[in-house]
Amino acid sequence: MKFIKFLVLGILFGIILTKGEVISWYRIYEMFRFQSFHMYGVIGSSVLLGMFMIQVIKRRQIKALDGEPIKIEPKERSFARYIIGGTIFGLGWALTGACPGPLFILLGNGISVFIVTIASAIFGTYVYGRLKHKLPH
Amino acid sequence: MELLSQPWRWYVTGPLIAFIMLSLLISGKRFGLSSNLRSMCAIMGAGKHCEFFDFNWRAQSWNLVFVAGLLIGGWIANHWMMNPAGIQLSPDTVMELKQYGIEKPGEALVPMELFSWDNLLTIKGLTLIVLGGFLVGFGSRYAGGCTSGHAISGLSDLQLPSLIAVIGFFIGGLTITHLVLPYLLTL
Numbered sequence: 001m002k003f004i005k006f007l008v009l010g011i012l013f014g015i016i017l018t019k020g021e022v023i024s025w026y027r028i029y030e031m032f033r034f035q036s037f038h039m040y041g042v043i044g045s046s047v048l049l050g051m052f053m054i055q056v057i058k059r060r061q062i063k064a065l066d067g068e069p070i071k072i073e074p075k076e077r078s079f080a081r082y083i084i085g086g087t088i089f090g091l092g093w094a095l096t097g098a099c100p101g102p103l104f105i106l107l108g109n110g111i112s113v114f115i116v117t118i119a120s121a122i123f124g125t126y127v128y129g130r131l132k133h134k135l136p137h
Numbered sequence: 138m139e140l141l142s143q144p145w146r147w148y149v150t151g152p153l154i155a156f157i158m159l160s161l162l163i164s165g166k167r168f169g170l171s172s173n174l175r176s177m178c179a180i181m182g183a184g185k186h187c188e189f190f191d192f193n194w195r196a197q198s199w200n201l202v203f204v205a206g207l208l209i210g211g212w213i214a215n216h217w218m219m220n221p222a223g224i225q226l227s228p229d230t231v232m233e234l235k236q237y238g239i240e241k242p243g244e245a246l247v248p249m250e251l252f253s254w255d256n257l258l259t260i261k262g263l264t265l266i267v268l269g270g271f272l273v274g275f276g277s278r279y280a281g282g283c284t285s286g287h288a289i290s291g292l293s294d295l296q297l298p299s300l301i302a303v304i305g306f307f308i309g310g311l312t313i314t315h316l317v318l319p320y321l322l323t324l
């Protein structure tokens with residue numbers, strides 16, 4: 001039962017990204033061609049509001065529902081892994097038109113071939129895990 | 138009912154995404170979807186021969202439940218909230234994609250002639266569906282996060298590593314869209 005909240009949030013997120021057309025290959029294409037403001041508006045407004053929320057959480061030291069302080073661990077310092085990994089991710093994002101969340105939402109929308117993309121993404125994660133030690137980080 | 142079938146504008150969608158992130162923070166969790174792919178590797182037993190997958194994925198079960206929600210949410214939106222008019226893309230996008238042989242840009246969520254089982258074993262299908270998925274999985278774990286973890290959560294927290302990752306997302310995305318798709322789609 002403690003998981004029901006996350007199921008509901010997932011359902012809401014699936015509806016939000018479908019209705020906002022964020023899971024559309026076309027919208028991602030349009031974004032990378034700078035032909036529409038839509039995706040920039042979505043990401044920009046989300047980040048602006050998110051910044052405000054996180055500032056309030058930090059300044060007021062707001063606690064989570066379980067009473068623990070909300071601590072956001074800083075990401076580890078590096079350049080190579082973010083720029084190289086990010087670029088590889090970007091190649092995949094523009095090809096599939098989907099990042100990891102939307103892959104599952106598209107499948108839920110009945111576009112069944114995305115099950116192959118999901119399997120491929122899991123395999124990609126696995127290959128990264130195997131090669132991790134040999135890659136610059 | 139009008140509100141349900143119409144597409145939601147960016148100023149509705151963006152803030153709602155921020156509220157999902159906030160709900161997870163308040164619940165003591167972090168917003169990040171790509172870590173589920175790592176959990177799925179661990180569930181399938183990858184931890185037995187690879188240290189990277191030898192972790193307690195059960196602590197991440199809440200996130201897998203979130204993913205189950207994504208499937209249901211997509212299904213609900215598709216069955217009861219579908220916009221019959223399709224996606225209103227910019228005229229430039231529509232014109233370009235028609236030149237690349239996509240007949241009705243925006244009619245469905247994705248170009249159905251490309252993302253179909255019939256097209257899977259063609260050069261286009263293998264590149265978009267299989268290679269694309271591989272790069273999403275490989276790259277997001279390499280970068281330590283995807284759009285939710287870096288672009289939304291990381292930038293909201295003013296994290297420099299996330300800004301670097303997002304710059305990478307755009308280097309990769311611009312390369313494909315400007316240099317690869319014009320050739321790939323006209324093959």
